Amino acid sequence: MNKPAATPHRCVVCGSGDADTIWSVARTPMHAVRPAGMADIASGFGNLDVAACSGCGHLFNLAFDTEAADELYGALVLTNEPVSPGMIAAVDETAALIMRHLKPSPAVLEVGGGGGALSLALARRSARVDLVEPSRALQPERFVGTGVTLHRAMFPITALAGRRFDAVVCRQVIEHVPDPAPFLTALRASLADDGTAYLEMPSADDILLRHSIVDFHYPHVHYYRRAEMELLLARAGFAVAEVFDIKQGHDMGFLLRAAEPLAREARASSYISPAAFAAALAKRRVRxxxxxxxxxxxxxxxxxxxxxxxxxxxxxxxxxxxxxxxxxxxxxxxxxxxxxxxxxxxxxxxxxxxxxxxxxxxxxxxxxxxxxxxxxxxxxxxxxxxxxxxxxxxxxxxxxxxx
Ligand SMILES: [Zn+2]
Structure with missing residues (x-):
């Protein structure tokens, strides 16, 4: 404990360069799913060195390899496709929630839509959707005649530069982004002044409450508590209209409006005890x-x-x-x-x-x-x-x- 971060990462919330490791796994798979029998069986592992920032308590993986992000998100296999009635209903509910806040036939931008289930659900409700998703496993044919335009790339993309949308939707993405500030600023630049944004991500408050060790996995760089995310959103020029507890608090959803960016000085700070948290996690691991x-x-x-x-x-x-x-x-x-x-x-x-x-x-x-x-x-x-x-x-x- 109290050792300085092994690598000179700056906390994306408060800027501190010090952090205490609370959870480590030496060889963890980088991908949840991959093609069977891949030639180089020894590759595809990373380290988890999840640390709590000494300045503000923000949790993040110090060992995340930013250079490997392209390989990670160009993903070999599409994951998180809704497969059960419960999962399909959840996508429909999200689409309905977003559409409730929009004018008829809105222009929607979805960033990081995975297999495109939400984009397709929005398009069925008469939205015109631009979907930006880097996965090479995504088949463009799936979107022919659906009202969804696929851009198979990492956001932001030049093809959409200067376009403003009635809604900007970004679910389960920001926790994967090493540097969230420029990403959020680019999302904000895509939003019309009277538009609505919807962002969704896992809640670190829930991990802190439950000591859920399987929620630490390689593709997530950052673990945001609600107060931290609200601060990052305010700095990027989003005003929070409503916050939703999703999946019994596992995830949080933010309904946002365009606002003036908040000055960088404001800080989120709420104390967590890294040593006590690390001990609770270690207990779970043994159990x-x-x-x-x-x-x-x-x-x-x-x-x-x-x-x-x-x-x-x-x-x-x-x-x-x-x-x-x-x-x-x-x-x-x-x-x-x-x-x-x-x-x-x-x-x-x-x-x-x-x-x-x-x-x-x-x-x-x-x-x-x-x-x-x-x-x-x-x-x-x-x-x-x-x-x-x-x-x-x-x-x-x-x-x-x-x-
Ligand atoms: Zn911090």
Missing amino acids: GAQRLAAIDGPIALYGANAYAQALLGLYQENTPFAAVFDDTAAYAGRCVYGPAGEITIEPPRAERFAGMAAIVVAAYLHDAEIARKIAAMGFHGPVYTLRAPGPDAPGLIVSLFDP
Whole structure:
């Protein structure tokens, strides 16, 4: 503790150059999913060295390799496609929420739309959408005749320079951006004076509350608390109109209007104790290892996502996970991987469940829905969730980290 940052990073919130490490993982997968049998099996790992800024408590990965960002976001495989009724309904709700604040037939810019599900939902509600997304896995044919114009590139792009939109939408992106200030300024420059912006991201307040260790994974550079994000938004010239708790507080959504940028001097500062937080996280890590070790027989993961990615980086060297199930049809022939090798992703099947001693639900934000599905498919062994036990209410499913 109290050691200076290993690399000369400046805190993006307060500018301090000092930080205390609170969480580290030596070899964590950079990608949640990748093609199976890649030639260079040893590549594709990074370090987690998540630190709390000494000046303001902001959490960020000191070991994030900014040079590797292009490889990371040019992504080999599209992830986070909505695959369950719950996920599809959530995309529709977000589209409806955004459209409620717009005039008829608005011009919308979506930055970092993944597979484009939200852009398509907005276009169905008669928005004209420009989607900027760098993933090379995205198929332009998907958008033909939909009202969505795809720009397969990293934002900002010259083709849209000077264009102002009625709405600017950016979900689950800002936590991946090493330097958020110029990015937010570019978003603000794309917004009409009477426009509305919607930004969504994971909440570090939730991680601090629950000590959720699987929420630390390589693609996230920054972990923002609400007050920190409000400050960055104000500096970029956004006024907060409304804030939404999403997925029971796991994520936060900001509805924003154009405003005059706030001077750089203002600071967010709220105390966290890095030593106490680090100790609580370490306890979770040990508890997860103990529970996995107590399972007598093959263990399957359900959900080939960022939380499975984090789990493999933490435990795969000691826990030989036997299978990974996922509902995403496009994951056929893809794998997850960790320090001990890769595991091919399979669609969930009752015959395969039958051979498992336990199933761990990695897609923990949808754990209740998935647990019902697993039970309906005839698996009656233990099912664990990666959801960290919260201070509010006990979960429906036993947490792998339950003390
Ligand atoms: Zn700071």
